[in-house]
Amino acid sequence: MTHESVLLKEIIDGLxxxxxxxxxxxxxxxxxxxxxxxxxxxxxxxxxxIDADEMSVILSRERLDLAGAKPKLGEKMNHF
Structure with missing residues (x-):
């Protein structure tokens, strides 16, 4: 699956x-x-x-592992 992040350069440059x-x-x-x-x-x-979608967390972890990053990732909990 290919996904292009929206406004990636603008967001990264603005942070x-x-x-x-x-x-x-x-x-x-x-x-x-x-x-x-x-x-x-x-x-x-x-x-x-964090993300509410478990599959997003799994796919993000795979992507970031390939990039050499070791983030702390998890599913968003529903507090409401």
Missing amino acids: SFQDGDIYLDATLGMGGHMEGVWQKMKNQVILSG
């Missing part, structure tokens, strides 16, 4: 990171934006992501 920052992607999807942050910052940021 400002410092060493040790935490990047939380609360709509993880296919992991494209998180991979973009990883490509820009490598080991300088802590990556964390």
Whole structure:
């Protein structure tokens, strides 16, 4: 499955990171934006992501593992 992240360059260029920052992607999807942050910052940021869809979390983990990133990923819990 091929998926192109929407506005990836604009979002990554618009974010400002410092060493040790935490990047939380609360709509993880296919992991494209998180991979973009990883490509820009490598080991300088802590990556964390959640998604309501278990399959999205699985696919994102595979994608990010291939990129060399080791994010903390999980399913969003329903608190309501």
